[in-house]
Every structure is written in structure tokens, then in C-alpha cells.
Amino acid sequence: xxxxxxxxxxxxxxxxxxxxxxxxxxxxxxxxxxxxxxxxxxxxxxxxxxxxxxxxxxxxxxxxxxxxxxxxxxxxxxxxxxxxxxxxxxxxxxxxxxxxxxxxxxxxxxxxxxxxxxxxxxxxxxxxxxxxxxxxxxxxxxxxxxxxxxxxxxxxxxxxxxxxxxxxxxxxxxxxxxxxxxxxxxxxxxxxxxxxxxxxxxxxxxxxxxxxxxxxxxxxxxxxxxxxxxxxxxxxxxxxxxxxxxxxxxxxxxxxxxxxxxxxxxxxxxxxxxxxxxxxxxxxxxxxxxxxxxxxxxxxxxxxxxxxxxxxxxxxxxxxxxxxxxxxxxxxxxxxxxxxxxxxxxxxxxxxxxxxxxxxxxxxxxxxxxxxxxxxxxxxxxxxxxxxxxx
Numbered sequence: 001x002x003x004x005x006x007x008x009x010x011x012x013x014x015x016x017x018x019x020x021x022x023x024x025x026x027x028x029x030x031x032x033x034x035x036x037x038x039x040x041x042x043x044x045x046x047x048x049x050x051x052x053x054x055x056x057x058x059x060x061x062x063x064x065x066x067x068x069x070x071x072x073x074x075x076x077x078x079x080x081x082x083x084x085x086x087x088x089x090x091x092x093x094x095x096x097x098x099x100x101x102x103x104x105x106x107x108x109x110x111x112x113x114x115x116x117x118x119x120x121x122x123x124x125x126x127x128x129x130x131x132x133x134x135x136x137x138x139x140x141x142x143x144x145x146x147x148x149x150x151x152x153x154x155x156x157x158x159x160x161x162x163x164x165x166x167x168x169x170x171x172x173x174x175x176x177x178x179x180x181x182x183x184x185x186x187x188x189x190x191x192x193x194x195x196x197x198x199x200x201x202x203x204x205x206x207x208x209x210x211x212x213x214x215x216x217x218x219x220x221x222x223x224x225x226x227x228x229x230x231x232x233x234x235x236x237x238x239x240x241x242x243x244x245x246x247x248x249x250x251x252x253x254x255x256x257x258x259x260x261x262x263x264x265x266x267x268x269x270x271x272x273x274x275x276x277x278x279x280x281x282x283x284x285x286x287x288x289x290x291x292x293x294x295x296x297x298x299x300x301x302x303x304x305x306x307x308x309x310x311x312x313x314x315x316x317x318x319x320x321x322x323x324x325x326x327x328x329x330x331x332x333x334x335x336x337x338x339x340x341x342x343x344x345x346x347x348x349x350x351x352x353x354x355x356x357x358x359x360x361x362x363x364x365x366x367x368x369x370x371x372x373x374x375x376x377x378x379x380x381x382x383x384x385x386x387x388x389x390x391x
Contacts, residue, residue, distance in 0.1 A: 001083075002062035003041055005034060005070040006048040009096065010127045014071075015285040016303030016321045016338065017129065017242075017259055019381045022049040022057050024070030027227050027242045028132050029139030030147060030189055030207040033070055039146055040079040052380040056373050061104050068099045073139060075122040093118045129301045129319075130282065130293050132240050132257045137186060137223040140205035144169065144187040156181070167204065179214075185222055215248055227260075229366060237272070239299070244366060256299035259322075261362055265310035272299035274316045283319040283335035290334070293317070303338065305359055305378070312343075321388075322381050323355045337388035338381055349389055352382050 005024040012018075017026055024034040024047060031039065038045055046060040047053075048067070066085050072078065081091055082099045090100035090113045098118055102108050124135060124142075147169070154170040156162045159178040167183035170176060171192040178198040181188050186205030190196065194208045199217040207225040208214060214226065215233030226232045227243035234250040245262040247253055253264070254272035273296065274280060280298035281290035302320040309327030320326065321338030330344030341350035355378070360370040 001043070002060065002065045003037065003043050003045045004048055004059060004061070004065055004067045005037065005045050006067050007050070008069040008071050010071050010125075011050075012286040013128050013284070014126065015129075016301065016319065017132075017257070019322050019338065019384075020053075020259070020304045020377055022047045022053060022070055023126070025057070026126055026132060027225065027240060028073070028126060028136055029141075029225065030143035030191075030209065033073060033126070036074050036143065036146075037068060037079075040074045040076075041083065052377060056377065063104050065102045065104065066099060067102055069097060069125075071125045071127060072098055073124040073126070073142070075120070075124070075142070077120045077122055078118065081116070081118070088112060089114050089116060091116050091118050093123055098123075128293070129257060130255075130295060130298055133223065133238050133255050134295065136225060136238065136240055137205050140189070140207050140223070140225065141186055143207070144189050144205075147189065171210075174208075191228070209243070213248075238297075242304075244363075244368075254299045255295075255297045256301070258300075258302045259304035259306070261305045261359065262302050263307040263362075265308055265312055265327075267310055268308055268312040268314070270300040270314035270318065271316040272297045280317040282317050290317075305355070305362075321385055323350060323359070323378060325350055325355075335388075338385040340389060347390065352379060 007023045011023055025032050047057040048059050049057050085101045087101055091098040092115050157176050160176055161180040162168055164183040167187040168181055170190045173193040174190045175195040179196050179200040181202050183204040188204040189207045191208055191210040194212045196214040197216040200214050202220045203222050205222055209228040211229040212226045213231045218233045219235045221237035223238035224236050225240045227241045229244050230241045231246045231248040233248045235252045237254040239253050239256040241258045242260045244260045245258045247264040249266035251267045252269045256270055280293050280295050282293055284291035298317050300314045300318045303322035305323040306320050307325050313331050315331045315334055318334050320336045324336050324340045326332055326343050328343030332343050339350045340347040342348055363370045
């Protein structure tokens, strides 16, 4: 069977992260949504997404296909139902298609399908940007169970204070030095070739992905994921770094999400609670206004390739687009459009030639290439987001 992940109805609600990736390539828990599905299905997947992303994330159609909503995280129940789909069958949750069978070239009309309602209570979806951190606790627990089943952890080194050791898993090549690992509230996963430096204090659920680093003396609270080859330091609470991003210095990050190739300058902080304790609103690209999150704690959403200078201060509920460069004193606005350059005193347009020069250098430092395909995607984002830049 051929499995294809599609963006579904929530793609625009997950901007700025879906400017540069399909919905299925959002990281929540230990793995991306795509990696979760590939793990439980035992097959690789392809993607139906926006045209400008399709060169990097192509779709492969075969004679028999099952399409899966990329905003849905797999569970054992859902995976079993998806595997069992046959011709003209679809799984729905209320009015939303979760998965359906399609023949090659078939025009899908759900009126002609047998609709199977998903009634289990274990359905988890990423429908809003803030779901990425608010549902991260449970997502880590699910991934931990799948990834560690039937496997043996590397031994916990001497000098490490470990609480609830059976819920701590250390992959091959990881280095863990004289730190505290408290898995009493949820599991702790330490990925291949990752490193936790001495003096760090970590509470689960927590995921440190492959090749990532926790700097000396870091304080990491529950529900946090540090994505592959990222660096994290200071104080972090219930936040997700997708991958190849750095928050390597002192400063507070709370209830926040960073895309890939982001960098926080030293002593940067974000607020995650309003002074009046009111629910937080976040910029909504679809309505072009600030949407209710219903959350009392909500910090910063930062798109791929965005960066900030030392001592930057982000207010509660701030959204930063793709490839923004922020610096200077004071609080920048709660919505900073993609390809913006500046801070609280004003913004100018960050031209693509300059942005691409930086992206090439940053990626080369990690042994990766900034390709023509990457440039085309960011050129599209630059044009698509011009309406929100003032100059």
C-alpha cells in the first residue's frame, strides 16, 4: 500500500511553520508527524501540499493509495484502522477526513464512500500553532513508548542523579555528564550522539533529539523537545525547537515554538504570561487579526531562519515570521512579518539576497547545503508575505 500525507484544512492556522514545510513535517514529541506515521506503518510516505513546496516534498501516487491527514498524530487504534482501509472507505472525525483510500487518478467524492467515524478518545491533532507545545507532553509519552519498546537503554553514567530510571532512555553515542534527570512526571529520551553537559537540571517529559546539546547549568522543565542538532541553555519550559536551532545561552523561553535554523542571542527572554493573567491572543494569518488561544500561558512562535540579537525581549503571544532578523532595545511588535529587519524602533525589509547569504553560511556550518529549491521556497514566502511588511 502507498501512503500519502495531506495538509488538510488547518494548514493556514499553522503558519508561519507551514510556510516552509507540509503540516506532516511539524515536530511534536520526539518525532515529526511524518516520522510517527512511517514508524507505525512501516512504510515511507510522500506528500500532498502547496505547489511551491512540492519540489522539495513531492507526492508519489500508485495504483492503491491511502491518504492521511497530516495534522493527525497516529495512535495504535488509528494506525490499525488506517491499515485496514479498502476501496471507497474513509475515516472521519466529525466532519473532518482523517484518512481515505483512493485509486490512482481517482476523483474522490465522499458521498460515494463508506464513512467510518473515529470514536476513540485518543485522537490527537495539531490544529493551531500553540498545540505544538500544549500537546507536547502527551506526544513525547507516545513516541517514547514506540521508540523504546523491546529495547534496552544505554546505562545511566555514574555521577548522574536519576529519578525513575525505568522511564529514562539513552541512545547509543549519547553523552550525559553529572546532571539531574527527573522522570517522575514523564519519560526522558536522550537521542543518538546527543549531549547533556554537567550541572543541567531536567524534568520529563523531555526529548533531546539526535545530535542535540544541552549546555552547562541549563534548567529544562516538562513538555520540552530539543530537536535534532539544536543547542539549548538557560531556562526552558514546555517549548519545542524543531531542529538545527540554537537557544544556547541564559535567558527564559516558555510555552514557545522555534522552527529550524533559528538563533536566540544571549540573555534573550520571552514572556509567557500577561500581567493581568488574561488569556493570550496570537496573530492569525488567515483572519489577519489576533485569535483567541484560550491559554493563560503562551509565549513565542518563530518561523524558520529567524534570529534575534542579544538581550531581545519578546512580549506574551508574539509571532515572528520566516527569516526575520530582530535586534535592539524594547519589545518588538506582537507580530513581526517574514523578512523583517529591525526591532521596537522600526522595521525595514530584509532583502532575500542578504537573507540567503546568511542562510548559506549557517547551513554550511552544520555540513548542509542551502539549495536552489530552498531559495525558491523562501522567494515564494517573501512574495506571499509582502502584504504585511510596511516597506
